[in-house]
Amino acid sequence: MNSCCKTVYFHESQGQGRSVARPEETTKIVIYVLRRPTRAIALISVLLFCSIFLMMVGGIVARVRMSSYFSLQGRDELAAQAAAEAGLARALCELSHNKAWAGNLAHQRLDGAQSSYTLQWDGSHSINNLANDTAAAGPNGPASVPPHSAYVVVEGSAGPRTCRLEAVVTTSGLIINSPALATTGNISFGNDIDVRGVRSLDDSSPIPASIVSTKSSAESGIISWSGMGTAKIKGSVLSNGANASAISSNLNAAVVSGSVKAQQSASPPARIDITSRVAAKNGAPTPTLSGTSQTLGGGDFYFPGGVNYNGDLELNGSNLYVQGNFQINGSIRGKGSVFVTGASGFSGDAEIKAGDNQQIAVYSKGDVTLSGFNGTATLNSLATAVGNDAQGVPYSTHIDNMKLWTSRMQDIQEQAAGLLAASPSAALPNAAQTYTGVAGTPKIFGNDASGGSYTSDFDYYTDIMGFDVGDNAYRGIPLESKYTGVVPKLHQLVKDHATAGPTRDFLMKKLASLRDPDDTNKGILGHHTDDGDIEADLNAVLSSGTTEGLFDALNDYWWNSSYLTHARRRGLLSALGGTLQQLDFNRLGSSYFRGLVYTEGNLRAQNDVTVVGSLVGVGPASNLELDNSVQVLYVPEISRRAGETLGVVSVKSWLRR
Secondary structure, three states, rough: OOOEEEEEEOOOOOOOOOOOOOOHHHEEEEEEEOOOOOHHHHHHHHHHHHHHHHHHHHHHHHHHHHHHHHHHHHHHHHHHHHHHHHHHHHEEEEEHOOOOOOEEEEEEOOOOOEEEEEEOOOOOOEEEEEEOOOOEEOOEEEEEEEOOOEEEEEEEEOOOOOEEEEEEEEEEEEOOOOOEEEEEEOEEEEEOEEEEEEOOOOEEEEOOOOEEEEOOOOOOOOOEEEOOOEEEOOEEEEEEEOOOOOOOOOOOOEOOOOOEOOOOOOOOOOOOOOOHHHHHHHOOOOOOOOEEEEOOEEEEEEEEOOOOOOOOEEEEEEEEEEOEEEEEEEEEEEEEEEEEEEOOEOOOOOOOOOOOOOEEEHHHHHHHEEOOHHHHHHHHHHHHHHEEEOOOHHHHHHHHHHHHHHHHHHEEEEHHHHHHHHOOOOOOOEEEOOOOOOOOOEOOOOOOOOOOOOEEEHHHHHHHHHHOOOEEEOOOEEEOOOOOOOOHHHHHHHHHHOOOOOHHHHHHHHHHHHHOOOOOOOOOOOOOOOHHHHHHHHHHHHHHHOOOHHHHHHHHHHOOOOOOOHHHHHHHHHHHHHHHOOOOOOHOOOEEHHHHHHEEOOEEEOEEEEEEEEEEEEOOOOEEEOOEEEEEEHHHHHHHHHOHOEEEEEEEEEEOO
């Protein structure tokens, strides 16, 4: 160790004088002082500082590298999700153009990016069920893809990251969430109005059928009922009117099952630019409408000078664009859309369709008149005026029996549906009924085989409504021949005694649609003689919603397991229920419009017409008026899908994995 020596002398003080440095008088103290190691300590300090600094720098570098890594991962994850969304958008565009599209898209790279998406159509990935009326199997199991929908699975990738989007997409019209009646103007009800809702024509579960006016002025009676006849509204009545009396006081709990509220803040329906849509299609072909009925195939059609056609018009996937007025002196039915820059007028249809796959959307710039033929009133008037038939039975008795037996058939259908839902794989059990007043054990629904007579209650009522079965007995109760064959007898009443004109023609067509007097195989109550005829009719019900021979065919084939798979049985039973929902024999002469009517003018529905769908008014003076035996059967699916031929495909729900 380096050291140095220093000698210090201390002099003892004498008195108060100063000390004198004399060697002999001092004490010698030698102090060894260590020399400070400045250079070594500095080096060690520097080394310590450097090591700490290097550790800090290393931590920062590691943190930066880790942040960069996570940043890249986040970037790739976002890029993968963006790629999946781009693939889903591509699928929507393709399906809007072609609802049957199912093209595989493998590793589709996005322009200017390092990401891609893949779309594959098979049983474990995407499933296109847009064109079908029944649920389909999908990745999530049997019947997991709803009818009229597609299950689209798109996988996006970027770097090591992937994103999977699963979406249920559906087709729809331009008005997606419409209540039963909605307008920006007034709503008025006249004689005998019935407004109700069902979940679908396949499901008779009641739902509210709401009525809404978004007119916000301070006037009273924005929504009113004249108080004549009857009115039944199974839903709520809502008004934005500032006046507490915006809704007439007679629309109370005795008439309206839901709430009655003024001073609300409901949003008006969406507005559609009809003029621009029509102008954009001026290059589409113009067909010639001729004869007493015309069917137009799929595609767009343009009418530069309006339409005035004396006949029934059926659309088969058609979109009509009319510059001017649209006057159909008959009915309009099928599946399609009509855009009209002027006023519109048409009648209800005599035919009943099963299921929700038939719907028309009418978008009119001007006023709309939807009219029936007063068929029910005319038929009742004829029955009273003529009195008895050739066998002495009052025609009014035949009409009453139609109401009674149809009600019983609806009860049977509802029981059958409940039993099938409870035990899908089991045949319906024997069940004693009390309809005829005598207990017994025949089946309520379904014959043991085609042919034969009255092995089920449903078969019994089908036959006595449609055919003269002769004097017979069922469950021990005799039935005279003169009370059977009700529909043909009413058809003969109209044919022999009704005044020539549109109402007579309509009633004969309506009754023939139930049972054709000239061909016992035709009509809803048609009878079958062989298995091939039965299968042909049932296939038509499933594919197109026709009701030809539905009652007898389904009853005869109920236990034919080689044809009636569970899915077919369920679908056909639902079609039967939907048909019976529309067959309101309190309105035997009612005509039908299935779909949605949108107008920017006024809308008047009148004279014994049933609207299966909804009515919408959007405009400064869009008033809705329902008068003289009008029924609105609100079916959300029909309202939403009306106009789907436009190719509107949208995401109903989605999931990111």
